[in-house]
Amino acid sequence: MNTWMKLGVFVLSFVCLSSPLTAQENQYNKLRNMCVACHGVTGESPFSSIPNLQWQNSQYLEAQLINFKSGQRQDITMTKVARLLNDEDISKLTQYFNQASTKE
């Protein structure tokens, strides 16, 4: 390995190690940004056709996402969205919207 390659490896590993977000957190942030685009940052939806998540109980929200995912509840958008989520995403996102709604 020449000096430049060593330097390259050093810089690359530094960039990777010092990245403040893990891949998992990045994935979670991407998902949350998607939800927020439709449902609003605090779950208060800016669109009359999209329901507010604000003030809704986390257990209720979790059940809806599981129902969308399983096909028990169907919606052209939410069925697709819910299929992207694993159990951990569902519990983190519903907790987020539950807590975001009590911030103000």
Ligand code: HEC
């Ligand atoms: C493209 C817009 C869009 C995106 C993105 C989106 N949603 Fe939705 N969401 C909707 C619409 C529209 C409905 C209403 C569906 C229906 O009529 O059954 C809904 C319904 C819901 C419901 C059920 C609410 C209730 O009162 O029963 C939950 C929970 C929910 N979304 C959570 C999420 C989460 C979490 C994400 C991100 C992973 C997300 N949504 C992303 C548009 C969106």
